[in-house]
Amino acid sequence: xxxxxxxxxxxxxxxxxxxxxxxxxxxxxxxxxxxxxxxxxxxxxxxxxxxxxxxxxxxxxxxxxxxxxxxxxxxxxxxxxxxxxxxxxxxxxxxxxxxxxxxxxxxxxxxxxxxxxxxxxxxxxxxxxxxxxxxxxxxxxxxxxxxxxxxxxxxxxxxxxxxxxxxxxxxxxxxxxxxxxxxxxxxxxxxxxxxxxxxxxxxxxxxxxxxxx
Numbered sequence: 001x002x003x004x005x006x007x008x009x010x011x012x013x014x015x016x017x018x019x020x021x022x023x024x025x026x027x028x029x030x031x032x033x034x035x036x037x038x039x040x041x042x043x044x045x046x047x048x049x050x051x052x053x054x055x056x057x058x059x060x061x062x063x064x065x066x067x068x069x070x071x072x073x074x075x076x077x078x079x080x081x082x083x084x085x086x087x088x089x090x091x092x093x094x095x096x097x098x099x100x101x102x103x104x105x106x107x108x109x110x111x112x113x114x115x116x117x118x119x120x121x122x123x124x125x126x127x128x129x130x131x132x133x134x135x136x137x138x139x140x141x142x143x144x145x146x147x148x149x150x151x152x153x154x155x156x157x158x159x160x161x162x163x164x165x166x167x168x169x170x171x172x173x174x175x176x177x178x179x180x181x182x183x184x185x186x187x188x189x190x191x192x193x194x195x196x197x198x199x200x201x202x203x204x205x206x207x208x209x210x211x212x213x
Contacts, residue, residue, distance in 0.1 A: 001052050002078035004132050006045050007104050011193050016041040018111040025119035040193040051186045057179035064168050069161055076161050079144055084176040086136045095206035101132050
């Protein structure tokens with residue numbers, strides 16, 4: 001999953017949000033030296049990614065991509081799933097999207113001293129350019145994926161992938177809508193971030209979706 005989904009599934013604290021985002025920047029980080037709440041957030045990030053990688057709806061989504069681009073389909077889906085989450089925000093969240101994003105930006109800004117330098121730099125750009133709001137526009141997703149293609153260190157066919165995604169949009173969205181509630185349930189069931197002395201059914205207050213609803 002991409003940045004927004006990881007933050008959506010985090011607890012409402014600066015440390016949790018830093019930890020849940022850290023999974024994309026943890027290479028070379030001494031995780032045993034992190035604060036406990038950041039460690040738990042990082043563990044939650046990894047559990048989310050592991051569940052996503054083996055989910056059949058995600059596998060079916062990857063299979064829709066051409067053979068030339070399937071190698072990078074996971075990257076495309078990560079960013080695209082943030083777009084779908086925004087499109088269906090009120091299904092999954094009781095907190096308005098704009099309010100949630102402001103809370104996220106505030107906590108990430110406060111937590112920059114807790115981040116490795118590479119992560120703090122990216123977070124600065126996320127806040128400054130309001131990446132998460134930009135993800136609401138389908139064609140901004142295309143621009144983001146083209147930037148990823150430019151950073152790949154070998155020749156590839158990933159650039160322009162949004163043109164391939166466009167006719168698949170509705171089918172990919174349907175896979176997401178079947179997958180994401182199961183991801184929420186998985187995070188709720190694992191309760192990785194909750195201290196042992198807390199109730200086992202606590203969920204971030206903005207998540208409105210419960211399995212079977």
